[in-house]
Amino acid sequence: MKYFKPDFELHHFSDITADWLRKNQIKTIFSDLDSTLASHDRPAGDDLKNWISMLKKQDVQLIVASNNSQGRVDRFCEPNGIIGFGKCNKPAASRIEKHMKNVGAIKETSLFLGDQLFTDVWCGKRAGMKTALVKPIGQEHEPVQIVIKRKLERWVKSRW
Ligand SMILES: [Mg+2]
Numbered sequence: 001m002k003y004f005k006p007d008f009e010l011h012h013f014s015d016i017t018a019d020w021l022r023k024n025q026i027k028t029i030f031s032d033l034d035s036t037l038a039s040h041d042r043p044a045g046d047d048l049k050n051w052i053s054m055l056k057k058q059d060v061q062l063i064v065a066s067n068n069s070q071g072r073v074d075r076f077c078e079p080n081g082i083i084g085f086g087k088c089n090k091p092a093a094s095r096i097e098k099h100m101k102n103v104g105a106i107k108e109t110s111l112f113l114g115d116q117l118f119t120d121v122w123c124g125k126r127a128g129m130k131t132a133l134v135k136p137i138g139q140e141h142e143p144v145q146i147v148i149k150r151k152l153e154r155w156v157k158s159r160w
Helices: 018-023 046-057 070-080 094-103 117-126 144-157
Strands: 008-010 028-031 061-065 083-085 110-114 130-134
Touching (some): 018 046, 046 061, 046 070, 061 070, 061 094, 110 117, 117 130, 117 144
Parallel strands (some): 008 130, 028 061, 028 110, 061 083
16 A cells, blocks of 8 residues: 555645755646645635745746646636646546646656545656645535545555
8 A cells, every 4th residue: 555655745735835845856746726726616715826926936837737627727727827737637647747748847856746645646656756645625525426535545544
């Protein structure tokens, strides 16, 4: 079960600070959207807007990589001036690897950030990046198939 263990377990995306980024030599963050950056199908909050300006100041690129529709990703990303890709087909890594090439990211300085082990962490590992798992935001808005996956995640985590 260690295979699924992320490099970092964080409480929230805002635990990633300028110092943290420097220490871990991260230049690009690929991030899941729903339950990682905002509640399911909700827009960005002020804490996210502040975090995005910190990343810009640090010259760290944020790329949203979601399995949700491109429409959802665009509605979320455009007002915040960030790049986002929908229908990423996580945990498969092929689309992420293609996006890495397109934005000029290399695995050594990339981080995959997400709230789901079998989707986000697994995908980041397959793409050869460092991985960070965060606690899901707004779980009360999650669809039922995600609630079921959470039970399996808890079982795997109990065996690390
Ligand atoms: Mg998610």
